Amino acid sequence: MGTVIMHSVASVDGFIADENDGVGPLHDWYFSGDVPITGDRDGQYDHSGSGSGFRVSSASAEYVRPMWQEIGTIVMGRHMFDLMNGWEGQPPTGDHVVVVSHRPKPEGWHPEASYHFVDDVKAAIDKAQELAGERTVAVNAGEVGGQILAAGLVDEVAIDVVPVVFGSGKRYFGSIDGQHLLEDPHVVIQGGRVLHLRFRVRPS
Incomplete structure (x- = not known):
């Protein structure tokens, strides 16, 4: 099975x-560089400068591009699904999405999309790994991500730290209780207006 990585951009x-789900400048770095992250299905990248897709610094692209290409399944909470309307059935990366929710998929919502709704975090990871095979399972940070970490189901924590202080809002680890030790970061990359960090979760 592939690695389970909890990931998000954070202040x-x-x-x-x-508190109102606004991200302010957190995602500005995704659109302020010269190098595209994603390409077409044949892996070809548009270097012409046209289009409005993700374009980051070269340092960020060297880190983010292979990471995104390895993702097979995204796990997200229902709040984010509703907020984004599930990216209209087309996630930014990966082939499948698992939504942790006590409510089913909205009736008639993008029946062609590989989105699966489960009501338990362990069941969500089991389903995500089944769908991803040897590829990575990417868990969105926040309340659901914190619950998955607390359940001991996360292998690595990846944080893209942006130089801004929010003071309050939605926490990266949600309302998780207790201490959870991580190893020293095995990835430390400075991009344009972002610092990429990855930590392996220390076994309890």
Whole structure:
């Protein structure tokens, strides 16, 4: 099975959004560089400068591009699904999405999309790994991500730290209780207006 990575962009003080789900400048670095992250299905990248897709610094692209290409399944909470309307059935990366929710998929919503709704975090990871095979399972940070980490189901934590202080809002780890030790970061990359960090979760 592939690695389970909890991932999101966060402020220096550990928030992924404000109280109203606004992200402010957290995602600006995704659109402020010269190098595209994603290409077409044949892996070809548009270097002409046209289009409005993700374009980051070269340092960020060297880190983010292979990471995104390895993702097979995204795991997200229902709040984010509703907020984004599930990216209209087309996630930014990966082939499948698992939504942790006590409510089913909205009736008639993009029946062609590989989105699966489960009501338990362990069941969500089991389904995500089944769908991903040897590829990575990417868990969105926040309340659901914190629950998955607390359940001992996360292998690595990846944080893209942006130089802004929010002061309050939605926390990267949600309302997780207790201490959870991580190893020293095995990835430390400085991009344009972002610092990429990855930590392996220390077994309890």
